[in-house]
Amino acid sequence: MTVKIWFKKYGIYGIAVLFILLISVLLSSKIIAKTNTPEYCASCHVMQEEYLSLIKGGLHNSLKCVDCHLPNDSKVNFYFWKTVEGGKELIIFYSGRVSDPIKASTHAKKIIQQNCIRCHEGMVSRITISDRKCWDCHRRISHKHAGLRETI
Structure with a gap:
């Protein structure tokens, strides 16, 4: 499937989902590292x-x-x-x-x-x-x- 056909099929919603997935992947290691600290556990x-x-x-x-x-x-x-x-x-x-x-x-x-x-x-x-x-x-x-x- 070419980019043009994909964009026609999914439009702006597809781009939004891809953007959210990309941000999630980029931030996931930082989130995982932060939630592994005793300070995070103590935030409760x-x-x-x-x-x-x-x-x-x-x-x-x-x-x-x-x-x-x-x-x-x-x-x-x-x-x-x-x-x-x-x-x-x-x-x-x-x-x-x-x-x-x-x-x-x-x-x-x-x-x-x-x-x-x-x-x-x-x-x-x-x-x-x-x-x-x-x-x-x-x-x-x-x-x-x-x-x-x-x-x-």
Whole structure:
């Protein structure tokens, strides 16, 4: 299909759609980078306490929220769950259904556990206890200054 025929068929609407797609592609990397930062997560007022506890925390204060709270086994899995969880969090926040204290879902706990093991593989390779989670012993390791709130 030539440009002239395409323009006749789709007209100004087609050009508008192409323009929007082009802008989306150009901005997507910036949007993704911005939404991967702890500061973005903290922009939701219910996460302020967790953010402050992370940046004031010890060993994990150089990590981003997505390092622990999203799967990091593949880019496809990461972006899929970033979209799913991000959409879910927006709905929960704007519908006013944020739980207090904030608790991780079963799926989120599985991801967090996998990420603990991924980062600390050398230290945990000989541990054979499979029915316990890392935070059973290492409570509030990343959000330790978040007061009395549960973080997992």
